[in-house]
Amino acid sequence: MPPSPAPLLTPSTLTTLVFATLLLAGLALRLWLASRQIRHVARHRGAVPAAFAGRITLAAHQKAADYTIAKARFGLLEMALATAVVLGWTLLGGLDALNQALLAWLGGGMVQQLALLAAFALVSGAIDLPAQLYQTFRLEQRFGFNQMTPRLWLADLLKSTLLGAVIGLPIAALMLWLMGAAGRLWWLWAWGAWMGFNLLLMVVFPVFIAPLFNKFQPLEDESLKARVTALMQRCGFAAKGLFVMDGSRRSAHANAYFTGFGAAKRVVFYDTLLKQLAPGEVEAVLAHELGHFRHKHIARRLAGMFAISLAGFALLGWLSARGWFYTGLGVQPNLMLPGVPGSAPNDGLALLLFLLAAPVFTVFLTPLLARISRRHEFQADAYAVAQASGADLASALLKLYQDNASTLTPDPVYARFYYSHPPATERLARLPVAMQP
């Protein structure tokens, strides 16, 4: 038997203490990392790093430094705000007040619980809006990346809100129903339903959802098509189609990706990528992406997501039955007395508290996940070098770094913690072909 706790330290106050401490510790850690990044990039702004001399102009290097610093500074503000919002919802009583107001209005039942989730999503979205507007129309605009008009921005917002309601409300209702009706092992059922929903979304997204926001056209450049098809055959990869997406409608940042799985698998190039890269470079970038498939990174990431969410649901199943989980996070749980008027289930509250509290703990896993991801990037690069040209991959990466104004001199500690892709110097140093002008 563990020693009995001091009388004042109830499970509820202990929960509050641990939660508040980790929330503030996480904020302090991230603020410290961001200020390191800002200082480091500013210190190296004056000169292009030796490894890139002659390949990157001083002007491009300084633009990348300024962009990185501006983003990181804005990030400081966003982090502080996000922490305040989490505190506001939990310990300061925001979620409790919302729940009580909706109980008084709608009584306790499925409608009230759905209203609670929807109201939470709407309020959170509204709080995020000013930061989003600033980021798009000030920050990205200032560095020449934004291509969005306010009209398109508004149309996107309306569409995604509507889509969120059409997709989100039924799955939320299913979750709440399982929580109430599936017995002690509801979390296992809910996990199964959630995973099924995610797999379905992977099939539905490229074919039905993405086209609501962008135009997808079959790749028409015949010589590039021949090259890309030959590469995919060489690598034993079958895709349903090669598409070009009008990414330039929103942003000048370039990208390429695979989407869907099984029969719905397709390769999507941003038009911005095709404009910036020569055909050989496009082939090398695609070979890198194929490397992720060949090394089963996608499947492993999916399996990891399955495992993590199973653990999450099991934890939620356990926590949702403890009173201190609610009171410790600033919420008065509803009374649950079958047949008694005014009684209401706590499932919606439990879901929201879990969503709010989980990141406070998982932030400390960031460096571990980033490290795994960086290892995968090195493996995909090695695969690309074997299947395509290493020199093309190097010059493609360099162009992408430059066109996206990614800094070549990140703070090493910051990069270790966050970077899902290795910093440019480490990445290019591993490519066997030396960079030549």
Ligand SMILES: [Zn+2]
């Ligand atoms: Zn990659």
